[in-house]
């Protein structure tokens with residue numbers, strides 16, 4: 015414990031408090047994250063998150079390279095859903111430079127983004143249960159499904175995790191033959207997996223006892239703190255950028271937005287399960303109307319695929335956001351007419367969702383803090399970008 | 400007291416002949432190494448993206464348990480192998496070295512991914528350590544970004560080969576009085592102090608990078624901010640297509 019800090023409201027605390035460090039090497043902190051916790055017995059009196067163990071200068075590196083070159087770096091922001099991150103960045107630069115996206119590319123993008131959502135939610139629920147004490151078994155189930163989707167990504171982009179598949183104005187290459195059938199197959203079989211998962215978990219007494227009424231997030235606090243994504247929706251606030259912004263072609267699909275009632279850990283878990291079902295709906299519709307022919311990248315951008323240093327968006331600024339599985343992922347890019355952006359900023363949902371950790375944890379036990387952190391769903395690459 | 404060197408060997412032909420009859424002949428060394436190599440316990444310790452691939456390796460499809468390394472321990476005291484999976488930043492490096500010091504001998508290190516080896520894609524970052532081998536000795540390097548799970552399995556097998564080659568007489572941690580503590584760097588005002596551990600790593604004496612890769616492309620430092628408030632039709636210093644009025648959705 016290098017640093018001590020003053021506890022507010024000393025009269026409440028008595029002298030019997032204990033200050034402990036959880037992390038940075040701790041199996042439940044999802045990476046390198048440290049919580050400085052003050053305990054009274056086993057109850058949390060105050061909690062201070064310490065970040066920055068994975069600060070990798072993402073923004074500054076991106077400001078020193080051409081627009082296309084920072085696409086692979088966005089993969090490494092939130093390494094569970096590289097495709098969504100690509101999506102956000104591609105949208106921003108398209109807005110900046112006024113690029114249209116052909117129809118087929120839009121469909122491919124939506125399919126990829128929704129598959130990513132499945133990957134992310136499945137893994138998050140696995141890790142949440144891991145934090146609950148079901149050591150590693152749920153992760154085995156979750157990763158079994160994840161591998162199937164990663165196989166699709168590998169066929170399409172050549173890499174399992176770091177896909178780097180999107181380009182401004184489209185995608186890098188066309189879908190290889192047979193992949194659509196694989197995707198259809200996965201989408202068809204996924205609900206049975208979800209049912210298996212749910213039969214084991216949703217009405218499980220231990221899970222309910224541990225998760226219900228723990229870490230309640232009030233909608234007012236969630237809105238004022240800028241929380242987005244499944245966390246916000248679990249608190250009952252109807253806010254999904256897919257519906258609000260109607261970016262890409264989400265307008266064409268018929269899907270609902272699952273909302274929670276209480277905003278506790280259980281709601282956050284269940285909203286994710288329901289969101290996966292909605293994602294499957296979108297996927298089914300997208301696969302049904304998938305255009306058989308067409309360009310995959312806009313004509314305007316084709317010359318820049320090889321010579322991407324010649325790509326100079328006009329002076330201006332743009333902010334675009336996507337509903338990535340963790341929340342609102344936004345990119346803000348300012349161009350000064352040169353091949354490198356003047357300013358590049360990421361609005362990382364994990365970072366902003368993490369800011370209210372203390373409010374959620376105070377008054378709970380240490381073991382609850384771990385599952386609250388698990389339900390917030392952070393990825394350290396994004397928190398510390 | 401110096402121990403006599405053990406030079407006795409078992410004839411391979413005789414060994415397999417006896418093996419057919421159900422008699423196992425082995426040396427203590429082999430038996431011991433067999434035990435050690437088949438139960439390497441890695442530390443459950445992920446730093447960044449590569450850690451996800453490490454978890455994927457532990458899961459059902461790749462199943463690192465086939466090689467006896469499935470038991471991820473959360474405590475450094477119980478683990479034999481540290482898989483440095485991910486970017487080591489300068490803030491994290493002291494902790495990594497401290498964890499390594501806390502592990503019990505014999506201990507091994509696998510660096511997984513370009514970041515842990517040399518900084519990887521983030522090498523330009525001011526806050527990224529250019530390779531953990533500056534502070535701790537590394538046994539196996541696994542390049543890739545991220546390395547596939549198969550690569551991690553291969554790295555583990557390479558490590559097993561290395562363990563097989565070690566003998567009780569010569570390997571240093573069986574000798575008396577071994578004390579391997581690596582100095583923990585401190586975070587100073589200009590990065591880590593010391594910059595590297597000279598017992599383990601030294602910078603290359605001559606630098607051939609310039610001849611090999613040519614002059615690096617230097618990006619001039621930008622000092623002039625773009626004028627975003629200028630009306631879109633106004634002439635600009637940069638050669639922009641002046642006719643297209645709605646160049647920037649500035650009011651986003």
Ligand code: SF4
Nearest residue numbers: 448485512513514544
């Ligand atoms: S090598 Fe690549 S995948 Fe691994 S931690 Fe570094 S950036 Fe992430």
